[in-house]
Amino acid sequence: MRDIVRAAVADEAPLLIEGAGSKRGLGKPSGGLANARRLSLAECRGVTLYEPEELVLSARAGTPIAEIEALLAAHRQRLEFEPMDLGPLYGEAPGLGTIGGVLACNLAGPRRIARGAARDHVLGVTAVSGRGEVFRAGGRVVKNVTGYDLSKGLAGSFGTLAVMTSIIMKVMPDVEAEATLVLRGLADDAAAGAMAAAMGSSAEVSGAAHLPYAVAARVAEGSLGRESATLIRIEGFGPSVEARAAHLSAGLSRVGRLERLEGEASRALWRDVRDVRPFADGTDKPVWRLSVAPTRGHELVMDLRMAAAIDAFYDWQGGLVWLRMEAGQPEADLVRQALGRHGGGHATLIRASEVARANVPVFEPQADALARLSKRLKDQFDPAGILNPGRMG
The missing domain is CATH 3.30.465.10 (Uridine Diphospho-n-acetylenolpyruvylglucosamine Reductase; domain 3)
Known part of the structure; x- marks a missing residue:
């Protein structure tokens, strides 16, 4: 090498x-x-x-x-x-x-x-x-x-x-047991509150995601149906998982209808969330990965829905928003301006056509001071600039 x-x-x-x-x-x-x-x-x-x-x-x-x-x-x-x-x-x-x-x-x-x-x-x-x-x-x-x-x-x-x-x-x-509590029918804002409550509880939650109604049908081989699904995962020693799930269920059941998945059914669902399977559609429709404050993710999505045709779902308690642009254009300015209006964050264009990726900033533009630091680091490791030149824009 x-x-x-x-x-x-x-x-x-x-x-x-x-x-x-x-x-x-x-x-x-x-x-x-x-x-x-x-x-x-x-x-x-x-x-x-x-x-x-x-x-x-x-x-x-x-x-x-x-x-x-x-x-x-x-x-x-x-x-x-x-x-x-x-x-x-x-x-x-x-x-x-x-x-x-x-x-x-x-x-x-x-x-x-x-x-x-x-x-x-x-x-x-x-x-x-x-x-x-x-x-x-x-x-x-x-x-x-x-x-x-x-x-x-x-x-x-x-x-x-x-x-x-x-x-x-x-x-x-590896963990001995895994259970996912599924709240059905919540709107995005209510789901954000439920995820925040679960993450702030003593249940030691290891996953919190929300799939709006159209997205829920595209995971777990369609077993969730089209109704929205708010997912809360608990892992660990068997009796501990059971006790924590029961305690958390008592509170969440007051928010919406509650279902429960265990074992391989739970693992398969989270693999689909992990791998962005709802948007693995065989197209090159632009897909954005937005990092934002968890309490602001649903506000950002609502803002963008007013200006463009989008599809979206949430991971990391709402702090990670996966966004697909339905019209086929990245609309980078629109996305990043909306991000700025909702507390800031980072927007990465994960998928798009080669033409689109060549003409928009794929990664979040760096502030001047950080850009200078990155250049000094690059100059030290790769002074000739031969390693993946231009990959990060």
């Missing part, structure tokens, strides 16, 4: 880095780069260390997440940050995403509100910088970092700082 990067530096050739290519549609398109070379990590795969009793796993960057999760499941363990599988959103088969891609994009699922993002679970990385230098950051234990934690700094960099070749993650024991 080092020799490939050094050759690209010598030839001033851009390197387009990817694992299985399942998230190729995320970020600015790479077409039109002269002399560009594609660097695939698909063959850089395999678990190199797994110590279940130490809760640590090391894998090469191109190792499929599905392979890692199967190994962990055999030992009743899991990746606590619930990694997303965005492949189907781009028309790809499920299960192609790699551990390197998940960390490079810092992708986490519904459990993010309780357990943190991908970056919070990485212990160390081995990588090749844009200078062609191999470096290691972190290690096999948590208390091994002094100063800037490079392994976390690479999370969310989309391969623009270094080519990660090996990753060490902390893993956690």
Whole structure:
């Protein structure tokens, strides 16, 4: 890998880095780069260390997440940050995403509100910088970092700082039981209040999402029907889950009609929420990922509904809004202006046509001071600018 990067530096050739290519549609398109070379990590795969009793796993960057999760499941363990599988959103088969891609994009699922993002679970990385230098950051234990934690700094960099070749993650024991309380028929504002109450309770909720009526029919193979569904997940030791669910149900039952899902039915539902399956429709209709204060998400959506044809659902207690633009145009100015009117946040264009992605800011524009800091960091790691140039706009 080092020799490939050094050759690209010598030839001033851009390197387009990817694992299985399942998230190729995320970020600015790479077409039109002269002399560009594609660097695939698909063959850089395999678990190199797994110590279940130490809760640590090391894998090469191109190792499929599905392979890692199967190994962990055999030992009743899991990746606590619930990694997303965005492949189907781009028309790809499920299960192609790699551990390197998940960390490079810092992708986490519904459990993010309780357990943190991908970056919070990485212990160390081995990588090749844009200078062609191999470096290691972190290690096999948590208390091994002094100063800037490079392994976390690479999370969310989309391969623009270094080519990660090996990753060490902390893993956690799987839960014994899982239950999802489903409130039916709530409007978005009432659902926001119910989710806030559940998250503020002693029930130790690990997931809170709201699917408006049209969206609810597009998860769990349609088993929820078209009525809106507000989802509250509780996980843990069996008797504890039962007690917490009973306590929370007593309060939520006063808000709306309550149903309950358990086991695989609950897990399948949350996988669909995690992977944005309601919008995995085989089209390139623009899909936005909006990060906003949980109490403002439903207000933002209502504002946008007055100005454009949209479809939306909520995760992370309403703080994560998934938005599909039904007319086929990203309408980036409209989205970001509305975000500013409702307390600010971040808007990322997760899916759109290549033409659309080439002509609008895909990622939230940085403030000047942060942009200067990002440039200095890029100049240190990749002074020739060959790693995924332009991917982040």
